[in-house]
Amino acid sequence: MHKTKRIKAFYPNFFRDKLISYVVIRLVYFFRNEIVESDVMGYCSKKGFDKEIYEKLTVNDFVGTRSKSKVYYNAIPPGITWSIIQKIFSIKQIRSFSEWCFFMSLQKGDIVYLWPNASLKLYYKLKTSGFIIVSERINTLLQTSHQILNKEYNRLGITPQEPFSTEEIAEELECMNLSDYIFSPSPSVTESILRVGISQSKILQVSYGLEEDEIIYNENYKSSKTTITALFVGTICLRKGVHLLLSSWEKANVNARLIFIGNISHEIANLFSTSIKNLHNIEHIGFVDDLNPYYKGADFMILPSLEEGSPLVTYLALGAGLPSIVSPMGSGGIIQDDVEGFVIDPFNENEFVSAIxxxxxxxEIRNKMAQNSVNKAKDYVWEKVAYRRRELLFSKLSNLHKDPNLKKEN
Structure with a gap:
């Protein structure tokens, strides 16, 4: 009889959106099998979050045996209003209390899975207690991000927005040094980890994913359209390369429209406002909860990001059968140049213009890349993504501890 293995995740944040909160929960949920138990603890959850989560999980669970136990837990009872908690306690105090609750829930032999912003104090406590620590990196390390963004802010003569402190950068590095393994969702993130001297043997190269019902490609609908639509989804900011996109779009001078979906960051607001006024074929929608209609209505996606991890919007583009024009960062390691789209240096304006x-x-090229995209999407549903992650991690652990219970399933 196999001994049960427990993966205990800690998410230092509030369960409130359909982005990172859902990613954490889906991965933890689909880690589960006959010998693996897994769950995640966060600060607190919004009202109705239970219903949203479990309805979505059971729809997309093709094994049907994973929902026997709760997949996520709140350190702070969900009945307490989050806005009130924030008025009474600082984020640091909330994190400290949540980390204490998380640590007290652990048992000897647990595999601890930490998401970004867990404190260095928690890392030290776990390490001295003998737990295996697996860290998740969503984006490139702060040192890399800091260098990339500062360089661009300086080039444009803009004051950096909320620059990272030397202490934050050093603390993240120490957390990575204390980790036994690090999940890296893209080659760009891996490169940033290696750059600071972390051993390649610690890095587990993985990906993110999408839901089965987010594969929404409709070839007949696409072929019946008359106006070509490009789509940008994300915060409208310098980090996402929006200033470069606006310039390339204007110079491309195409008979098409470009839709931006997302909130506008302060540092780029004036430039974006001017472009909206001067270019008749740019539209700003703002933040929306349901992206499906926009992905269905688009013909290709553009994401010339200067810094990313593995953007969820890129996976959604695959599911919608949208070819992508992306930077290497925006590709997230899943868009292959000339296959699902074009991967271009965001500062190579001539190539970006030509690609648009x-x-x-x-x-013909658009349709071929669309089909390639939706074909690839099928391999990135959350169940398959979590399976690959679990097998990769347990393969490493079985080699480390020679534990036959951690070897791959038959």
């Missing part, structure tokens, strides 16, 4: 023109004017 080709995507708008060449339906």
């Amino acid at each position: 023109q080709m995507m708008v004017n060449n339906s």
